[in-house]
Amino acid sequence: MAINLEKGQRINLEKSNGSKLQSICVGINWGALEKKGLFGTKKEAVDLDASCAVYDENKRNIDTVSFRKLKSDDQAIKHSGDDLTGDLNGDDGLDNEVITLDFTQLSPSANYVAFFINSFRGQDFKDIPFASIRIYEGTPTRVTEVFAKYDVANEKAFAGSVSMILGVFYKRNGEWKFNAIGTPTADKKLEETIVTIQQNHL
Structure with missing residues (x-):
């Protein structure tokens, strides 16, 4: 059963059968903007970027995986690649960007792994028709079990922001x-955002 994430909620990485999750995927699915003009509605591409920053026990940033660097140094974290548009024809139900994390391969010095999103072109979250994030067991193309999800586009707190x-x-x-x-x-x-996480959220 997927948990709709709430701020400050702490979750054990436990599957429904009681065993621990060894690897997870964080997937983001979002839609292109719709701009109303004189001649009907036009689609405007949205470039959201999923990223992941790794910190040691002293909260020092030791690695970052993003559209600029698709694999962590220890090979434990992999990014599916940069999606520059979002879904242009409505929600296809598939994630536009997926980051996979294998806890068994993580460097022993990794103590925190933070996930965050930036709107590359500065498009406001509130203007994006849909944007959801889910954490699941599986692969970028196969979802085995969703254990947490988060709705970004419909949450009023995100209005006026371009990163979360x-x-x-x-x-x-x-x-x-x-x-x-x-x-x-x-x-x-x-x-x-990497610095904000370091200062306020570890």
């Missing part, structure tokens, strides 16, 4: 857990 922090996986006593942050930030760029 989804949440942070963190290590406690050798086990990985998840803290759902789900908060917009005032950042305009990916690099700024």
Whole structure:
């Protein structure tokens, strides 16, 4: 049963059968803007960027996976590639960008793994017709079990923002857990969001 993420919620990485999740996917699905003009409705491409920043126990940023770098140094995190448009013909139900994370391959020095989104062209979240994030077990093309999801486009708190922090996986006593942050930030760029996470959310 998928959990609709709420701010501040902490989740154990446990599957419905009680075993621990070894690897997860974070998928983002969003739609292009619709602009009404004199001659009907036009589609305007939306470029959302899913990224992932890794920090050590001293909260130092040791790696970042994004459209600029599709694999982490330890090969544990992989990005599916940059989607520059969003769904142009309505919601196709598929994720536009997926980041996979294999906890068994993560560098021992990784203590926090944070996921966040930036609107590359500065398009306001509130103007995007739909944008949802889900965390699931599976692969970029096969969803086995969704264990958490988050709706960005319809949440009033995101109006006026172009970046948001989804949440942070963190290590406690050798086990990985998840803290759902789900908060917009005032950042305009990916690099700024990495610092905001470091200062406020680890």
